[in-house]
Amino acid sequence: MPATADPRVAIVIPAYQAAGTVAAVVTGARAAGTVYVVDDGSTDGTGDGARGIGVTVLRHETNRGKGAALATGIAAAFAGGAEVIVTLDADGQHPPAEIPRLLAPITEGRADLVLGARARTEAMPLGRRVTNWLSARLATRIAGQGVRDAQTGFRAFTRGLAERVRPAGDRYDYETAFLLAACDAGFRVQCVTVPTIYAGAGSHFRPWADTWRVVRVFGRYARRIVVGAGGRAA
Numbered sequence: 001m002p003a004t005a006d007p008r009v010a011i012v013i014p015a016y017q018a019a020g021t022v023a024a025v026v027t028g029a030r031a032a033g034t035v036y037v038v039d040d041g042s043t044d045g046t047g048d049g050a051r052g053i054g055v056t057v058l059r060h061e062t063n064r065g066k067g068a069a070l071a072t073g074i075a076a077a078f079a080g081g082a083e084v085i086v087t088l089d090a091d092g093q094h095p096p097a098e099i100p101r102l103l104a105p106i107t108e109g110r111a112d113l114v115l116g117a118r119a120r121t122e123a124m125p126l127g128r129r130v131t132n133w134l135s136a137r138l139a140t141r142i143a144g145q146g147v148r149d150a151q152t153g154f155r156a157f158t159r160g161l162a163e164r165v166r167p168a169g170d171r172y173d174y175e176t177a178f179l180l181a182a183c184d185a186g187f188r189v190q191c192v193t194v195p196t197i198y199a200g201a202g203s204h205f206r207p208w209a210d211t212w213r214v215v216r217v218f219g220r221y222a223r224r225i226v227v228g229a230g231g232r233a234a
Contacts, residue, residue: 009033009103010082012073014066014153015090019044026050028096029088032103036076037090038069046090066153067167067174074162086156088116094154098194102156105190112161112187113179115147116154116194135176138218143183148191150179161187173216180218 011029015022015037022037029035035055039047041063051057058072070087077085084106088094098116105111139150153175164185167177183189 005031006033008081008083010073010077010080010085011035011096011099012070012077012085012087013037013050013090014040014069014073014087015042015046015050016040016063016066016069017042017044017046018090019046019049021092022046022090023049023053025088025090025092025094025096026053026055029086029099030055032096032099033084033086034077034080034082036073036080038073040064040066040069065171065174067172068170070174071166078159078163083159084156085159085162088154095195098154098192099156101192101194102154105192106156106158110188111190113157113182113189114155115149115179115189115191116152117149117191118152118194118196135218139179139183142180143189145183145189146191147179147183147189148193150176152194154194157182176218180220 009032011033013022013025013029013035016039018025019042026035026037030053035050037047037050037055037057039050039057039059041060047057047059056076058076060069060072073087074085084103086099086102088096088099094116102114102116105114135150136147139147161182165178165181165187167174167181169177179189
């Protein structure tokens with residue numbers, strides 16, 4: 001680990017078929033803390049690319065989904081004694097140089113969960129802009145506090161939050177469930193603007209199947225969406 005890295009910070013990177021990008025992401029991230037790469041059943045040498053840099057690589061023998069990879073990485077971070085956990089994708093869409101900015105509200109005691117919020121510019125595909133806007137509006141309604149990007153996988157959160165919020169879901173629904181459960185439990189959420197990077201990055205998100213999974217997560221909070229945060233049952 002580089003001398004400047006904070007041993008209390010764990011960086012969890014779920015990775016699937018990311019051999020072309022994972023090394024650069026890991027190299028940038030390891031300056032901020034202990035890195036755990038979870039190779040989620042890749043067949044292109046993703047794990048080898050990360051292992052060659054000298055960080056911890058955990059492997060699922062078959063592809064189990066992003067949520068399962070995050071859960072595996074978070075459990076490893078717990079075992080390693082981490083107090084703060086950062087998650088980011090292995091495809092280069094989340095710039096590791098922004099990690100200190102995500103950590104700041106937590107280290108300053110102002111937040112329990114920080115979201116790397118992307119601007120809805122033309123750099124983001126139109127379909128993503130629409131779903132990003134809608135999910136942010138719904139999450140804000142549920143949370144009773146501003147959520148500018150409910151779909152971002154670039155996040156920082158405390159160990160205490162992660163120990164309490166352990167949602168079901170093995171795929172992209174995991175991240176939505178994690179955020180909404182944290183909001184519902186009253187944890188403090190802040191957003192930090194980060195660059196919107198999509199150049200050349202492919203997505204493993206399945207438009208129909210994964211969208212339906214996410215919709216089902218929001219459906220669990222349907223009453224809160226209708227009546228607002230003030231309608232929370234005692």
